Amino acid sequence: MKTLDDIRRGRAPMSDRRRELQRLEISRAAVALFREHGVHATSGERIAEEVGLSGRTLWRWFRTKESCVEPLLARSIDAVVATLRRWPAGVGLDEHLLAEYRPPDDPVDAADADAAMAVIALSRTEPGLRAVWLAVHERAEPVLAEVIAARAGREPGDLDVRVHAAAVAAALRISGEDLAVELAAGVRCADPVDRLGRALRAATTTLPRAGDPA
Numbered sequence: 001m002k003t004l005d006d007i008r009r010g011r012a013p014m015s016d017r018r019r020e021l022q023r024l025e026i027s028r029a030a031v032a033l034f035r036e037h038g039v040h041a042t043s044g045e046r047i048a049e050e051v052g053l054s055g056r057t058l059w060r061w062f063r064t065k066e067s068c069v070e071p072l073l074a075r076s077i078d079a080v081v082a083t084l085r086r087w088p089a090g091v092g093l094d095e096h097l098l099a100e101y102r103p104p105d106d107p108v109d110a111a112d113a114d115a116a117m118a119v120i121a122l123s124r125t126e127p128g129l130r131a132v133w134l135a136v137h138e139r140a141e142p143v144l145a146e147v148i149a150a151r152a153g154r155e156p157g158d159l160d161v162r163v164h165a166a167a168v169a170a171a172l173r174i175s176g177e178d179l180a181v182e183l184a185a186g187v188r189c190a191d192p193v194d195r196l197g198r199a200l201r202a203a204t205t206t207l208p209r210a211g212d213p214a
Contacts, residue, residue, distance in 0.1 A: 074136055097193065141169050
C-alpha cells in the first residue's frame with residue numbers, strides 16, 4: 001500500500017498552504033490518538049501511520065510527538081486574536097469580546113475547538129503537552145502587543161504594552177484551562193465568552209492596594 005510519501009515523491013515541492021493543511025491533519029490525528037490511547041501509549045510513528053506518512057517526514061515537521069498538537073492549539077488562539085484585531089476605539093476590550101466573539105458554528109472548526117480543549121485538559125498532567133500549550137501563548141504575546149499598541153497609539157516594544165499583552169495572554173490561557181478542565185470532568189460550564197470577559201477585566205484593571213476593600 002502506497003503512503004502519502006510514496007505518492008508525493010518526485011512531485012514539485014509542497015506549497016506553504018498544503019504544508020499547513022498537512023500539519024493540521026497530523027495534529028488532528030495526534031489529538032485523536034492521545035485521547036483514545038493516552039500520550040504515553042502513542043508513538044510518533046503511530047501518528048505518522050494514521051495520516052499515511054513516514055516517521056521520517058513527521059520528525060521533519062515536528063520535534064516531538066507532543067508538539068504535533070501545536071497547529072490545533074494555535075488555531076484556538078488565532079480565533080481570539082482575530083477578534084481582538086477588530087477592537088474599535090471607545091469600547092472596552094472585555095465589552096468588545098463579549099459582543100463579537102462566539103464559539104465556532106462550522107462543524108470542522110467546532111471539532112477542532114473541542115480537540116484543542118481536550119489537549120489543554122490533558123496538559124494539566126502531561127508535561128510535554130504543557131510545554132507546547134505555554135509556547136503557543138508565548139508566541140501570541142507579540143501579536144497581542146501589536147493589537148494593543150495600535151489601539152493605544154504606542155509602540156509594540158513599549159514596556160507597558162508588552163506587560164498588558166502578557167496579561168491578556170495569561171487571561172486567555174487561564175480561562176481556557178479552567179473551561180477545558182470542566183469540560184473534561186463533564187461539569188456544566190459557565191458561558192465561555194463571559195468567563196473570558198471576566199478574565200480580561202481582571203488582567204486589564206488596576207490591582208487593589210493593600211488595605212483597599214475587596
